[in-house]
Amino acid sequence: MNEQGQVEPQVYSFDEFFTEKAVFPVCIDSYQRPYVWDTDDVQELINDLSEYLAQSNGLAYYMGNVLLHQNNVEKKLFIIDGQQRLTTLSILYYVLNEKLIDSNKMAMEYHSPLSAQNIKQTQKLFERKKDKWKEQSTFLFSNIQFTFITTLSEDLAFTFFDTQNNRGVKLNPTDFLKAYHLRAIGNADHRDIQEDCARRWEKIQNKSTLFGQHKDFTAELFHQFLWRSRNWRGQQRVIYREDDDDMLTEFQKKSINSNSADTINLYPNPNNTLAKSLQLKVNQGYTLHTVNIEASNNSVHLPFTLRQPISKGLGFFLFSAKYADLVHMLLFDEDIKKPDIKAFRALYKDVWTKISLYLKELFVLASVMYYDKFDSEKLLEFTLWLDHVLGAVRIEKQSIYKEAITKFLKETDNNLLDIISQAFRPEEVILFIKSLTYYNEIYEKEEVIAGNGVQGVYKQNVLEYYKQTDFREKMDWINDDFIQRKLK
Template sequence: MGNLNSILAGTCTIKDLFSFEKNYTISIPDYQRAYVWDIKKVESLINDIESFYKENAQEIYYYLGSILFYKKDKNTYEVIDGQQRLTTLLIIDYVTNKSNSLLKTKSDLINFIFNSPISQNNIIKNKDFLIQEKNNLKDKKWLDIFSKLVVSVVITENQDDAFTFFDTQNHRGIKLSAVDYLKSYHLRELKEELGKQEIFAKKWDYNNQNQFLNLLYHQILWRSRMWKGRDVRYENNDMLLNEFQEKTQKPEIKNRINIYSNKKNRIAKSLEFNEYSGITLQTLPISLQTKAIDFPLELRQPIEKGIGFFLYTEKYVEVYNNLFETNHNIDSEIGLFQDFYEKVYLNADVSDYLKMLFKLSITTYYDKYEEYQLYPFALWLDFLIGSYRIKLDSIVELTPVKIIRDESQNLLDIILHSYQPDEVFHFIEKITDNEIYKTEKVVIEFKTQHRVKERYKKAILNYYLKGIESNLTNKKNWINDRVKDYK
């Protein structure tokens, strides 16, 4: 092996890799993403290897790509890149070797711990699939093949180098998303504080079930921050990384992030995180603990690297879940909003593009005013968005951009720069073409399946308790009546 700036590189068989001759351990760090290989990927790997050996002599070695390790201490090697392949090989070995498998004989040296439900589910499914294939694997001499699998091994003793490799490796498994890179980048900022790394990595994985954070960052957080004025466009991975990685700031004081005056904050100037006592607001005379949804953070505020980024993420995970996932009492402000959203936007199967804009606007409003008059805002927001649903025969990806960009002012800007909700309501009323409702001629036919405009109109009429033969001419009055009754 060669040695260059504490980076070692070489080649070995999988058998040698797991020989543990010097009593080292191999582990998967908490910040790694879940084990995501499914049966199709496992089957593809097996078929590739078997096809190779059909065409070549059994003594030839099969190259499995590179494995990247971070040497955490003298005897601990963390897998930075290659965990999908190594985990799959260990499952194959366990199924074919049972009591003599590595997971049985070297269990104290292989620290592959998977807390994510995604990982656990995929491991169980892949194991069950391989058990069904067990006889075929034995017939094709997989015990011999296993000893002839070769990998390139890269070992670095510098965590920065490890993450650099991690960011640039051409992954053999599923391509990393921008959100995966953000996680590794900001965990790197906590490299000297392993306790905090572990806490934030676990919270991140818990919040990222079913890749939820991709939705949150792409459809809510980036757009709420960057859709300003007439500069309204869809993001790509590079734009996401620029905003939430390159533009984030170094904290002035370790473990402490700056906060700014807003509805949740009139007295505090910073927020401090401790892995033992949690979150504390720092003020001159007092210190108050708080929970994520109450963090005095704002959508468009500057974001600090490391702790600041993870707390910002936690805050808006809870905000999103509070608005769209947690069921609230129908008598509450959020409960009234949720009832409307479910009956109109979910039950009527409104276009995903319009639902995205609705959620983005609701989240932005909540960031400014919390629950205060959230229900009237939802009704007025639908007054605007619904006019496009009635007017247009088809809703396309560009439609939400045009709704925000092509009006006299940007709705998201108006919300965040306003002082009272009425300013927002008046703006929406001003920019909405009420003639669309007055002249609409959508006919609801009595069929099992309704077209998109019909479904929306029917949902609106049902919500406002109007007959199916009614038109939408008086929709503005219906909204005003609901708002008066609700008050």
């Protein structure tokens, strides 16, 4: 950057930048994701550097752009893009030189357990090259080059960031969403709110995943739960797989402005209703019986609903935290006391953990939407009937493809997720599922051998769960006596 504050990309070696050119210590801002390079990423770099050292021919080893925001108030250079590469090279520098880079030039700190785990793993991989590369350390770090782009404007830095396609781990849309909404919170006056939101996000990332398709839970939360719950509507709009642009459109472009960084709008829903019943006083009007509104540090109690508008900044992070905690409360919380949730979890564990991934995604999504609307009221009864219709799909087809769940939502008289979202009472949802009599016929005609193949495994799990021997009258098993026994 020149004296007028204009952006002028400069090419420096790693060593040159961290000994001479960095005007402030290089830091990681609160919104940055953890260090996520895994064994494959590091090994690829090791292979490239080995080849380079064997035949450099005096040429530099170029590693792309590094984007920096020069914060003159805090006297720091915050990394906008390049954290993964700079962290990896800093670990290599430590291994080969047995010391850290000068803290006046490098002040990157890591607080995530995932970062600590990956840093240790990277260090172990580099230790294997220590004896061979130690004498070439000075040459190596004098010839590894970057194009450093430094701006005084954080927004301008992110403009560059959004259009870059640098070497490194491909960013998930949730990485962009995190950065976008932390920026939306505002300037240094709201640094405390930014840091609070960054901590909330990190907690979400470190939660266990359910389906094993993503490295951290934020990606799973937005793909398998939040986007689908908001966009799988009606009969025609249901599509199976959301892409990156869909995610950014829904949670970035469609988010709305707030009046201030620490205040967000609320919308009418069962979680923030003033009263739960009205009692008529003849000739004296009526009395409203108010609801006890939870005020706690538990994000599950936040007064949001899945399909509401999302406020930029704080609203986005609180919304994310609520549904991350809600999913984990339903599936993982060992201290849960509610009988319906404990019974739901037993059903999931006994019947659904080893079923088709695609059917399981819909089973859990519908259960989360139901709980979001009705809490645990009749949760077990709802999920027993949900198992009944989705289980029929499992029994009918030997192979379940990804289109199966959207086909289910499209081909019923109404979209089940819409029914849940729009219902006033749990009974409305349960009656809708019970009205899908086509699925009863599948059980009456099935000839699957229990325990044989994927269909048979499901059948065996269900028979053991209900303690029955014949599938043909399955719908009759779901009755008040059975439900009460499971709730004890």
